[in-house]
Amino acid sequence: MKANLLHRFLSEIFVIFTVLLIFSTSAFAQNRQDDDGEEPEEEISEIGQQLGVELYPSDASDYCVEEGLQIRVTVTNVTDEGILKLELFGEDNFLRKSGKLRLIRVPAENGPQNLCINVPVPGSYAVVGYHDIDGDRRLKKAWNFKPLEPYGLSNNPEIKALRLPKYSETSFDVPLTGTDITINLVDLSK
Structure with a gap:
């Protein structure tokens, strides 16, 4: 019973961590986007x-x-x-x-x-x-x-x-x- 609770708790932590990682990665990608929301294809001048x-x-x-x-x-x-x-x-x-x-x-x-x-x-x-x-x-x-x-x-x-x-x-x-x-x-x- 305690093992099930621990397993469920760890699974929920993993899901939350994964969601946070996805959001932080997309936030970083947004910083690199231009005003049109698209990734610039060229190198910095x-x-x-x-x-x-x-x-x-x-x-x-x-x-x-x-x-x-x-x-x-x-x-x-x-x-x-x-x-x-x-x-x-x-x-x-x-x-x-x-x-x-x-x-x-x-x-x-x-x-x-x-x-x-x-x-x-x-x-x-x-x-x-x-x-x-x-x-x-x-x-x-x-x-x-x-x-x-x-x-x-x-x-x-x-x-x-x-x-x-x-x-x-x-x-x-x-x-x-x-x-x-x-x-x-x-x-x-x-």
């Missing part, structure tokens, strides 16, 4: 290895070409820690993962930073950016979804309420010769 942050060759900014079909972005209020991230959106699925047209991550530098994003066709676009200070590839948010790291949007709309900005507040037109925009990052945690 040379600059990422030098700085000790998770940057991949596909994260790089496009080459800036004067008069090219691209958005030339100047980002202000950046310091030299972590990663600067920009996301390009069209009107469909604005601010949703499924709506991202292009994603750029580069090492953050002091002062204004210039980055370029090639666009497929002339048209209406919006750019969202944030300064990932700790370099964990995620925007930290408070319980009410208020960003805890500096962020900004094209057209620099003033956010007065706890709501996501509308596409009409952030969108701009990109002609064949491209366009220049400035995004002023705002730190709401200060």
Whole structure:
């Protein structure tokens, strides 16, 4: 009788241990995933290895070409820690993962930073950016979804309420010769 109780107890401990091991392994795997929840297939870039942050060759900014079909972005209020991230959106699925047209991550530098994003066709676009200070590839948010790291949007709309900005507040037109925009990052945690 005591042997049955001991056997049942040890079996339950084994099951609990196995479940904990599975959850801790999947939590570790999640840390390696990108924003889309998928495992990056490429190796960390040379600059990422030098700085000790998770940057991949596909994260790089496009080459800036004067008069090219691209958005030339100047980002202000950046310091030299972590990663600067920009996301390009069209009107469909604005601010949703499924709506991202292009994603750029580069090492953050002091002062204004210039980055370029090639666009497929002339048209209406919006750019969202944030300064990932700790370099964990995620925007930290408070319980009410208020960003805890500096962020900004094209057209620099003033956010007065706890709501996501509308596409009409952030969108701009990109002609064949491209366009220049400035995004002023705002730190709401200060």
